[in-house]
Amino acid sequence: MRQGRASATARLIALATVMREGDSPAGAAPWCARMLSIHRKDRILLRSVRHPIGRSFWNAVERLTLPGMVAHWLRRKREIDRLARQAAADGFTQLLVLGAGLDTLSWRTAEARVFERVVSADHPATLAAVERAVAPTSLVTLVPIDLADGLTESVPTALDPDAQTLVVIEGVLMYLSESHTERLLADLANLPAPRLRLIASYMTDRPNRPIGFTNQNALVRPWLATRGEPMLWASTDEDLGAMLDRLGWSARAFAGLETPDGSSPGLPDERLVVAER
Template sequence: MAERKASRTAVLVCQGRAVADGRLAVGRFADPVAIELLTAAEQEPVGRVRSGVRPKPFGERMEYELLTGTTEVLVVRTVAIDDAVRERGNPQLVILGAGLDARAWRMAELAEVDVFEVDQPASQQEKRERLGERTALAASVRFVPVDFARDSLGAALAEAGHDETRPTTWIWEGVVPYLTPEQVEATVEMVGKHSAPGSRLILTYPVPSRVYSIGRKTVQVLLNLAGRNNPMAGEPNRSSWPPERMRKLLGARGFDVTTDVDQLSIARGLDLAIERDSFLASSRVTVADRQ
């Protein structure tokens, strides 16, 4: 992105985590930092959803429903990803497309872990301003600004101090659908080249689903009718993956799939009451390890 501003989807994701904190999957999910990364205007819809009172005006109601649905997705995948990070306990963590992710500031389990946050330079600069002087819980946080159209991710990570001889956990959350199949393959190739034995790749991805595609388009139309900003306008859906195809892609780059679970199953395991189960059923969380 050209402008010096956090992406709308990054803000929406942060709002979803702020809505869920202390309300959903208590004991398994917590993100008290999320609300502090939002501006006063961005906090307003968070407060409305946390109140549980659906507004009557059409525009506010659409904003409410979008954020409610986002919150359900965020809680489920965040719990699964955090569990996978803790389970492996690698000394390095790379977050691809970090956005307003707060793991390095909320997870005490990262106290001895070097965290590398990779994102577009403009988005990353604004995040650092939003963080202010907040102290990270991780051993270190290295910001790795990368213009994916021009820069080498591997070179940028090496310059930031990433050691490819040591095991790394990679988080690739909520990015795959916005990339072409070729871009997904190239990223997995890069991750494989810079992963020592014992490394772990955690990613989320959508499976082919007409229900998901139609639902996404419907939300966009309703947001436009309501005169509300569409956070998905600049990030069209570019790829979806059958699980077996994703397994083959990862296997060809040296990663054996440990778990690959649809998010609806994860939600049921957390005893969450989900209103939009079709979206969760068509999204998966995969954990793959390099032996």
């Protein structure tokens, strides 16, 4: 991530959420618009996605760079929203979102009292933008963290150790190295909660192919690098399953984001895992 700058990918996903409000989880777009209202550059981008000409421009950019990316992001968000609400129905009362960016799951579920306690953690620079946009509110506890250092003491301190805890890591692990990912998943498994459920997305490792989306344009990789957000880690169901096993996570389920009827296609290169400890 560029020094002192909020994550470019997180801001892009928030813009996409506003642009395709109809495909976003209910109530997500207004929260994203609020988070994009602080910086002048973001306000200009926000105006562009609300204008028909601006939307045509951004749709063309998407078609040229990574066709289907926006539908994939929003499908991922709807599926994680569904899984999070299922976890609440299963008795999980605390939500921890890591690398939350400008995502709104924590805010929407805290506002609707889906979880009793909600903690959201991200890089200090990304979190600062969120904090300014939502202040003053005590709905969600914000924790600045560099996940490459594992779970520093600040995260367990913010959590209720007696609560069944759902951890969501959406669109984040690909930006950590394999050793940092393993350390983070190990630290999470050691959290002092009676029951933990993990929902995480991860990039699919394909032999002899660089990490990324199959249909991405050649410009995507250098663009991510200039933003300080190169993709560093991908895995397979088998390898990630073995890693989770080693770290004490069980009851795993892996799923793609493609819908069987093709009504809301996700891309095949990023998948979800749900595990428990």
